[in-house]
Amino acid sequence: MTNLILCGGAGTRLWPLSRRATPKQFVDLIGGQTLFGRTVARNLALVDSYIIVTGAEQYPLAKAQFKAAAHGEMKVGFILEPLGRNTAPAIALACLGLPPEEIVLVTPSDHEITDQKAYLAAAAVAREAAEEGWLATFGITAAYPETGYGYIEAGTPTRDSLFLSVRAFKEKPDLSTAEAYVKAGRYYWNSGMFCFSAGRFLEELGRYAPDMLETAKKAREAGIAVSPKGQGAPDVVTIPKAEMEAIPAQSIDYAVMEKADRVAVVPCDIGWNDLGSWDAIYEIRSKDGSHNASNEGLMAINSTRNLVMGPGKRIILLDVEDLIVIDTPDALLVARRSRSQDVKAVVDALKAGGLEDQGLL
Amino acid sequence: MTNLILCGGAGTRLWPLSRRATPKQFVDLIGGQTLFGRTVARNLALVDSYIIVTGAEQYPLAKAQFKAAAHGEMKVGFILEPLGRNTAPAIALACLGLPPEEIVLVTPSDHEITDQKAYLAAAAVAREAAEEGWLATFGITAAYPETGYGYIEAGTPTRDSLFLSVRAFKEKPDLSTAEAYVKAGRYYWNSGMFCFSAGRFLEELGRYAPDMLETAKKAREAGIAVSPKGQGAPDVVTIPKAEMEAIPAQSIDYAVMEKADRVAVVPCDIGWNDLGSWDAIYEIRSKDGSHNASNEGLMAINSTRNLVMGPGKRIILLDVEDLIVIDTPDALLVARRSRSQDVKAVVDALKAGGLEDQGLL
Numbered sequence: 001m002t003n004l005i006l007c008g009g010a011g012t013r014l015w016p017l018s019r020r021a022t023p024k025q026f027v028d029l030i031g032g033q034t035l036f037g038r039t040v041a042r043n044l045a046l047v048d049s050y051i052i053v054t055g056a057e058q059y060p061l062a063k064a065q066f067k068a069a070a071h072g073e074m075k076v077g078f079i080l081e082p083l084g085r086n087t088a089p090a091i092a093l094a095c096l097g098l099p100p101e102e103i104v105l106v107t108p109s110d111h112e113i114t115d116q117k118a119y120l121a122a123a124a125v126a127r128e129a130a131e132e133g134w135l136a137t138f139g140i141t142a143a144y145p146e147t148g149y150g151y152i153e154a155g156t157p158t159r160d161s162l163f164l165s166v167r168a169f170k171e172k173p174d175l176s177t178a179e180a181y182v183k184a185g186r187y188y189w190n191s192g193m194f195c196f197s198a199g200r201f202l203e204e205l206g207r208y209a210p211d212m213l214e215t216a217k218k219a220r221e222a223g224i225a226v227s228p229k230g231q232g233a234p235d236v237v238t239i240p241k242a243e244m245e246a247i248p249a250q251s252i253d254y255a256v257m258e259k260a261d262r263v264a265v266v267p268c269d270i271g272w273n274d275l276g277s278w279d280a281i282y283e284i285r286s287k288d289g290s291h292n293a294s295n296e297g298l299m300a301i302n303s304t305r306n307l308v309m310g311p312g313k314r315i316i317l318l319d320v321e322d323l324i325v326i327d328t329p330d331a332l333l334v335a336r337r338s339r340s341q342d343v344k345a346v347v348d349a350l351k352a353g354g355l356e357d358q359g360l361l
Numbered sequence: 362m363t364n365l366i367l368c369g370g371a372g373t374r375l376w377p378l379s380r381r382a383t384p385k386q387f388v389d390l391i392g393g394q395t396l397f398g399r400t401v402a403r404n405l406a407l408v409d410s411y412i413i414v415t416g417a418e419q420y421p422l423a424k425a426q427f428k429a430a431a432h433g434e435m436k437v438g439f440i441l442e443p444l445g446r447n448t449a450p451a452i453a454l455a456c457l458g459l460p461p462e463e464i465v466l467v468t469p470s471d472h473e474i475t476d477q478k479a480y481l482a483a484a485a486v487a488r489e490a491a492e493e494g495w496l497a498t499f500g501i502t503a504a505y506p507e508t509g510y511g512y513i514e515a516g517t518p519t520r521d522s523l524f525l526s527v528r529a530f531k532e533k534p535d536l537s538t539a540e541a542y543v544k545a546g547r548y549y550w551n552s553g554m555f556c557f558s559a560g561r562f563l564e565e566l567g568r569y570a571p572d573m574l575e576t577a578k579k580a581r582e583a584g585i586a587v588s589p590k591g592q593g594a595p596d597v598v599t600i601p602k603a604e605m606e607a608i609p610a611q612s613i614d615y616a617v618m619e620k621a622d623r624v625a626v627v628p629c630d631i632g633w634n635d636l637g638s639w640d641a642i643y644e645i646r647s648k649d650g651s652h653n654a655s656n657e658g659l660m661a662i663n664s665t666r667n668l669v670m671g672p673g674k675r676i677i678l679l680d681v682e683d684l685i686v687i688d689t690p691d692a693l694l695v696a697r698r699s700r701s702q703d704v705k706a707v708v709d710a711l712k713a714g715g716l717e718d719q720g721l722l
Contacts, residue, residue: 016677301707302700310693314721316377316707318696323681325695327688332671334686334695335679339663346662346677360675 001103001127003043004094007036007054007062008084009110012347012361013277013340016331017309019361025110026061028311029275030285031295033069036062036109040069042116046123047105049075051097053090056080056238079223082241087192088255089247092205092216093223093239100199103130106252108192112284114271122268125162126195129264135204135257136163136195139188139265140272145178148276148341150190150253152265166263169253188265191272194252204260212248212255219243278324278340282307292317307337331360362464362488364408365455366400367553368415368423369445370471373708373722374638374701377692378670380722386471387422389672390636391646392656394430397423397470401430403477407484408466410436412458414451417441417599440584443602448553449616450608453566453577454584454600461560464491467613469553473645475632483629486523487556490625496565496618497524497556500549500626501633506539509637509702511551511614513626514542527624530614549626552633555613565621573609573616580604639685639701643668653678668698692721 011024018024025036033041040050050070054062059080066076079093091106098104105123113119126136139152155167169190173181181187206213223237248255257263273284285293285307292300294308294315303317310327317325324340326333335343351361372385379385386397394402401411411431415423420441427437440454452467459465466484474480487497500513516528530551534542542548567574584598609616618624634645646654646668653661655669655676664678671688678686685701687694696704712722 314692316694319700331675333677339680
């Protein structure tokens with residue numbers, strides 16, 4: 001099985017630590033390894049090779065962090081995109097380089113999974129489903145009516161009940177709809193993880209998005225392959241810009257999953273967290289006695305429930321609570337924790353002000 | 362008249378911008394000139410020479426900022442202290458180098474005065490009193506019962522009522538005492554500004570603190586005088602450490618003013634502010650439409666009544682109010698505005714942790 005890791009996300013809701021040059025997945029957000037490094041490590045026992053799809057700008061980071069996480073002993077290929085075209089093209093570009101029977105475990109690079117044992121069990125079920133020809137998704141038990149995620153509606157259980165057929169994919173719901181989903185019980189959070197054989201995915205892609213398959217083939221053929229050591233399969237394929245731009249930008253859900261036959265959901269309770277906001281980072285991090293989460297160097301006086309990140313800096317909090325304080329050399333964010341979802345809007349506003357060119361975003 | 366500017370303060374309550382190497386008076390706190398530069402500029406029309414008493418470490422800053430503020434055309438001498446011994450020794454060291462009849466206007470370097478016209482009028486009255494042999498103080502009309510200042514109790518008005526004799530100096534009062542002072546009307550805030558002839562001050566010092574006068578004389582004689590251009594009076598006198606340490610450390614109030622005869626108070630309403638906390642800096646600075654005070658580079662979203670300083674940095678506030686955010690390259694303070702007096706305690710705690718040696722304090 002190959003682990004296809006998608007590293008194209010920008011993670012703007014975790015600005016200013018996460019930015020174009022150093023997106024969320026390559027930053028130390030929760031202490032210890034980066035999210036990308038944790039993703040690699042998480043799958044070491046499951047797979048025998050990796051394909052990393054990432055931006056050309058991020059290649060040096062990805063290469064170094066992969067090497068550290070895999071201890072340099074795992075087969076890996078990189079596909080470098082000159083620009084992002086959402087998930088379906090990224091997955092297609094990877095699958096086009098694999099034998100049709102190869103099982104592909106598609107994972108984001110920027111999520112956290114705390115229950116490794118449950119994860120390994122779920123992945124084993126997904127692999128089994130994939131080997132039987134299913135396109136498997138991982139459905140996270142919906143712990144509460146979250147409005148920030150898409151949902152997967154389960155249909156008929158398979159004969160051994162380890163996974164279920166999928167009835168429908170649901171867009172991010174409003175609160176009352178989300179409440180109804182949780183109450184109904186057969187709805188799961190869509191985690192963005194998938195498992196299928198390369199051939200089955202490309203077959204369904206050819207059926208429902210033939211234009212994408214064709215343009216992806218051309219882009220892959222035009223790709224500049226470089227094998228650093230001059231032997232074996234190419235390690236790095238760089239897709240040219242013109243060919244990349246020709247591929248329609250669509251998510252795998254929209255392009256394939258919502259339309260395909262034999263789509264399965266593996267229900268799982270694996271301690272999944274998409275770390276989609278600073279508040280989510282706060283929730284997952286360890287805290288001190290005053291419920292502050294921080295790196296070294298924090299001095300909190302009469303201050304509680306704050307998230308503070310500012311590597312290498314002495315930070316003092318005095319009589320403040322429920323704040324997010326994220327410091328970097330050129331930008332500082334001080335935000336109310338409950339409003340951390342709005343950081344994306346901040347970045348959009350800064351972008352509109354032309355600050356992207358200064359490396360600030 | 363000579364303006365004696367005392368620059369020995371550390372301004373720890375304005376940490377982390379104010380610190381030993383760059384104390385409060387030499388930092389741009391309220392926009393435009395530094396407080397030291399503003400002090401020099403404020404007195405240009407009043408005096409024909411300056412004496413600056415400051416720490417040896419601060420001399421380059423003081424010299425450069427003096428030159429900029431005085432446009433390089435004013436006579437100036439520097440007395441460099443190897444360590445601070447409070448105000449009375451600093452004033453003695455300066456007066457010992459002046460003719461006895463020279464009128465000395467003693468001013469802190471770290472206060473703000475917004476009504477220049479009223480200040481010039483008050484200084485003229487103080488000068489007149491000094492020429493008549495008084496030791497004049499500047500008493501600020503007590504606008505409210507402040508517990509952070511000392512008070513001057515006025516006695517008999519002089520014949521022309523422009524100034525009054527002083528009955529007593531009062532330590533920082535508790536709130537009910539301060540309220541009684543304000544109600545009584547004859548109590549003024551002690552601004553730390555004085556005016557007298559050099560001879561009269563030294564005469565009273567010799568009477569009430571003879572040991573200080575003697576040790577100050579020895580220190581002044583042991584001082585290493587350097588005239589950068591090799592001609593005229595020495596520009597810079599550096600006091601040796603051993604001789605400085607031999608001088609008793611006392612304030613001018615305690616050593617002289619509280620005991621001397623013919624002490625006067627010039628009542629004045631001059632827009633005085635001792636800028637003794639970040640909250641005071643907030644109050645005096647200009648604000649945007651959401652009552653935020655900041656340097657350039659602030660983006661405040663749904664955020665009000667904050668003071669933000671972080672030169673050269675992009676700072677984003679999101680849904681926060683009444684905060685102080687002070688960013689420097691190696692330290693960041695985020696504090697509730699009403700608690701800004703406690704910053705001194707923070708610095709003391711950091712000092713106890715041995716952080717002074719790292720230049721952080």
